[in-house]
Amino acid sequence: MRTRHFVETYEKHVSLSHNPVTWSWALVLVLALAQLPMVASSYVLSLATTVGIAAIGAIGLNILTGSTGLISLGQAGFLASGCYTTGLLIADYNWPPELALLMAGVVPALLSLLVGVPSLRLKGLYLAITTMAFSFIVTHFLLYAEGITHGPYGVRVEDLNFLGLDLATTRGLYTLVLVTAILVTLMALNILRTRVGRAFTAIRDHDIAARVMGISLVRYKLVAFMVSSFFVGIAGGLMAFQFRFINVDIFNVLLSIEALAMVIVGGLGSVAGAIMGAVFIVLLPEATREALDLLPTGVNNMLSTYIYEIRGLLTGLTIIIMLRIKPQGLVGLWRDVQRYWTQWPLSK
Amino acid sequence: MDLFLNLVASGLVIGSIYGIIAIAFAIIFKTTGVLNFAQGEVMMLVAYTSWSLATSLALPFWLLVPVTILAAALIGVVIEFVFIRPMSGQPVFSIVMVTIGLAITLRSLIIMIWGPDAAPFDASVEGGLIEIGPVVLFTEQLFALLLFCAVSAAVYLFFRFTRIGIAMRATAMDETSALLMGVDVRRISSLAWAIAAVVSGLAGVAFAVMFARAPDMWFQGLQSFPAAILGGLDSPLGSGAGGLIIGVIAALSEGYIGHGLKEISGFIVIIIVLMIRPYGLFGEKELERV
Numbered sequence: 001m002r003t004r005h006f007v008e009t010y011e012k013h014v015s016l017s018h019n020p021v022t023w024s025w026a027l028v029l030v031l032a033l034a035q036l037p038m039v040a041s042s043y044v045l046s047l048a049t050t051v052g053i054a055a056i057g058a059i060g061l062n063i064l065t066g067s068t069g070l071i072s073l074g075q076a077g078f079l080a081s082g083c084y085t086t087g088l089l090i091a092d093y094n095w096p097p098e099l100a101l102l103m104a105g106v107v108p109a110l111l112s113l114l115v116g117v118p119s120l121r122l123k124g125l126y127l128a129i130t131t132m133a134f135s136f137i138v139t140h141f142l143l144y145a146e147g148i149t150h151g152p153y154g155v156r157v158e159d160l161n162f163l164g165l166d167l168a169t170t171r172g173l174y175t176l177v178l179v180t181a182i183l184v185t186l187m188a189l190n191i192l193r194t195r196v197g198r199a200f201t202a203i204r205d206h207d208i209a210a211r212v213m214g215i216s217l218v219r220y221k222l223v224a225f226m227v228s229s230f231f232v233g234i235a236g237g238l239m240a241f242q243f244r245f246i247n248v249d250i251f252n253v254l255l256s257i258e259a260l261a262m263v264i265v266g267g268l269g270s271v272a273g274a275i276m277g278a279v280f281i282v283l284l285p286e287a288t289r290e291a292l293d294l295l296p297t298g299v300n301n302m303l304s305t306y307i308y309e310i311r312g313l314l315t316g317l318t319i320i321i322m323l324r325i326k327p328q329g330l331v332g333l334w335r336d337v338q339r340y341w342t343q344w345p346l347s348k
Numbered sequence: 349m350d351l352f353l354n355l356v357a358s359g360l361v362i363g364s365i366y367g368i369i370a371i372a373f374a375i376i377f378k379t380t381g382v383l384n385f386a387q388g389e390v391m392m393l394v395a396y397t398s399w400s401l402a403t404s405l406a407l408p409f410w411l412l413v414p415v416t417i418l419a420a421a422l423i424g425v426v427i428e429f430v431f432i433r434p435m436s437g438q439p440v441f442s443i444v445m446v447t448i449g450l451a452i453t454l455r456s457l458i459i460m461i462w463g464p465d466a467a468p469f470d471a472s473v474e475g476g477l478i479e480i481g482p483v484v485l486f487t488e489q490l491f492a493l494l495l496f497c498a499v500s501a502a503v504y505l506f507f508r509f510t511r512i513g514i515a516m517r518a519t520a521m522d523e524t525s526a527l528l529m530g531v532d533v534r535r536i537s538s539l540a541w542a543i544a545a546v547v548s549g550l551a552g553v554a555f556a557v558m559f560a561r562a563p564d565m566w567f568q569g570l571q572s573f574p575a576a577i578l579g580g581l582d583s584p585l586g587s588g589a590g591g592l593i594i595g596v597i598a599a600l601s602e603g604y605i606g607h608g609l610k611e612i613s614g615f616i617v618i619i620i621v622l623m624i625r626p627y628g629l630f631g632e633k634e635l636e637r638v
Binding site: 069071117118121122124125126128129130132133134136137140143144253254257260261264306309310311312313315316317318319320323324327 | 383431434435438440441442444445446448449450451452453454455456457459460570573574577581606607608609611612615616618619622623626
């Protein structure tokens with residue numbers, strides 16, 4: 001019987017995983033994902049790219065909302081600022097894409113201080129609304145500051161070469177997204193297991209108690225905001241590479257809600273959960289489309305005119321159902337399954 | 349000066365819509381501690397239902413209002429029973445997330461049922477222009493202003509003098525003591541949702557009569573957040589006043605500063621207000637025990 005429950009030293013407590021089996025399975029997963037371009041069609045590959053970008057964004061949001069307990073409805077604003085930073089630096093200032101992608105993280109991280117500073121005095125719902133306000137202000141700026149952002153005309157990003165990868169091909173883009181996603185995952189896991197990550201959790205569980213224990217709320221809340229929006233901004237920068245034509249329209253409230261849905265469905269506070277949630281929420285509309293094709297043509301035609309609404313409906317219902325039956329999210333479900341098999345035949 | 353007065357008037361009109369929705373936010377927040385992100389969608393659902401009643405049954409306006417109120421109360425109770433009641437005992441965070449999920453679910457459902465096109469709401473008050481000095485208003489706009497006054501007065505009287513209103517305030521103050529005093533706390537929650545649905549539903553009807561019954565009406569719900577925050581989420585009348593202030597600021601900034609500011613001026617205002625007074629202008633400062 002595998003137990004995995006006995007930990008004897010502090011080093012083991014804070015290590016990413018003291019179990020070699022976990023490491024080898026993670027390696028197998030990464031190798032399998034790296035081989036995906038060999039076997040998959042370009043449709044599957046571009047879908048996998050979308051999932052990867054969503055996962056990076058969800059990991060970022062999860063640090064803020066899941067681990068630190070600061071609810072953010074401003075995901076769209078951070079994504080938009082990252083996306084436009086990359087796009088404009090490349091299109092108007094001829095920056096190399098490598099640096100432009102880095103700036104996609106840096107600029108939202110600095111902008112996040114704008115929301116982070118009022119957040120020091122705000123709690124829960126007030127903060128959610130402030131972040132939403134931030135996101136509206138960002139999109140307004142992008143739409144009306146035409147001299148800087150091209151306003152309603154959008155930004156075109158073309159013919160990119162990232163460290164030798166040709167981003168015009170789905171394969172090159174997929175490789176870049178996969179490598180970034182792995183790096184971001186490792187960074188997030190490492191942040192969360194250190195002093196900083198434990199401070200985040202303490203703030204989430206009880207901020208006043210955390211302050212009494214000597215955790216500076218000012219410092220760690222701002223750090224949470226900056227780290228989170230750095231990752232989210234990187235996801236935004238990758239979106240610029242993926243879409244090649246950036247327009248402000250996609251950065252709406254629904255995008256912020258979908259990002260929140262990923263974090264909730266996956267499991268709050270867990271990096272693995274954020275990734276699972278991203279996979280689930282991105283693939284949900286695709287799976288629905290496949291399912292609709294099985295229906296008779298008449299019904300199918302009627303429903304396919306409302307494909308956008310069906311997507312919203314499913315996202316909403318998923319949030320509601322998941323919170324009702326499994327508040328720990330997919331990662332909680334996964335742990336239950338694990339426990340069931342490791343303790344079999346003694347499991348209940 | 350004429351421009352200024354007309355901007356203020358149109359600001360007050362749209363502000364009264366914001367104000368009524370903000371009152372609905374505050375009613376639910378005060379009694380249950382939940383910020384209902386789906387209030388705009390509830391408002392939209394009531395307005396669409398009322399539109400269907402008005403067009404299919406050809407009800408006259410004086411009959412439409414009470415029927416709409418009944419329908420809205422029913423909608424509020426059903427939504428509370430199906431989506432919110434089973435979540436009782438969960439952290440507020442989860443319940444708020446449920447209302448976010450509810451918001452996009454309702455929005456999609458409404459468009460799937462009634463279609464993506466806007467339609468005029470014809471069961472209107474007798475149309476026409478009314479001139480008050482230099483200010484020119486449509487009858488429908490005046491109706492929105494009157495509705496705001498009526499709703500504010502009704503909400504004030506209800507919470508001040510009626511038995512149920514006092515029970516609701518008691519529950520908001522201390523749930524356990526209220527329970528011990530014989531208040532049916534569970535019923536209070538569904539009552540709060542019903543009242544909020546009625547109040548915001550009336551705003552929805554007023555809005556639809558002014559413009560149209562359109563699939564982007566839910567956005568008024570988000571636009572009313574600044575009003576509720578400005579007035580303090582736990583103070584219904586303060587939220588209503590916040591709505592008027594936000595409406596006037598929106599109209600003035602759109603008229604004098606720049607196009608497009610109408611949508612976001614409210615949000616800029618609340619970011620500044622929250623930096624100075626984190627609990628809104630009229631909200632109570634919470635003391636926390638550890």
